[in-house]
Amino acid sequence: xxxxxxxxxxxxxxxxxxxxxxxxxxxxxxxxxxxxxxxxxxxxxxxxxxxxxxxxxxxxxxxxxxxxxxxxxxxxxxxxxxxxxxxxxxxxxxxxxxxxxxxxxxxxxxxxxx
Numbered sequence: 621x622x623x624x625x626x627x628x629x630x631x632x633x634x635x636x637x638x639x640x641x642x643x644x645x646x647x648x649x650x651x652x653x654x655x656x657x658x659x660x661x662x663x664x665x666x667x668x669x670x671x672x673x674x675x676x677x678x679x680x681x682x683x684x685x686x687x688x689x690x691x692x693x694x695x696x697x698x699x700x701x702x703x704x705x706x707x708x709x710x711x712x713x714x715x716x717x718x719x720x721x722x723x724x725x726x727x728x729x730x731x732x733x734x
Contacts, residue, residue, distance in 0.1 A: 621698040622716060627729035628691040632661040632684045635691055635723065639682055642722030643667050647680070647715075660687040669715065680715045690728075695719055 628635050640649060647669035655662040665682040678699040685692055697715040720727070 621696065623694070623696045624716065625731045626693040626695070626720075626723065626727050628693060628723060628726050629728050630691055630723075630726045632663055632686050632691055635684050635693060635726070636663050636665060636682075638722045638726070639665060639719060642718055643669075643680070646718065650679075660685060662687070667715075671714070678715055680719065682719065693723070 630638065636652070640652075643649070644667075647667040649665065650668050651664070651666040653664040653666075655664075662683070662685045665684070667680040667682075668677055669680075670677050676699055678697055680695065680697045683694040685694075695716065
């Protein structure tokens with residue numbers, strides 16, 4: 621499992637659109653949950669993709685919010701680990717690379733990015 625945070629110069633909805641354009645096709649969008657009634661905007665995107673190298677599905681969860689006044693993306697990629705060994709042969713890193721590519725040019729800060 622890998623988790624990271626990015627700060628973006630896009631709105632929550634524009635960031636979600638960039639992510640969807642890049643990931644949908646390779647991955648399946650499982651959910652796009654919008655939390656209504658808040659003073660800030662929050663969206664939770666969930667993607668699923670089968671990776672042959674690990675013979676398993678990986679899930680990417682992207683939580684976008686603007687609660688701090690700037691758009692923040694918290695992303696977690698998980699899955700692919702077996703019952704004995706918990707590694708994915710770099711598949712979660714590939715999922716993260718696609719996410720980072722989708723937001724290229726709009727990243728203004730990051731932490732813990734794999």
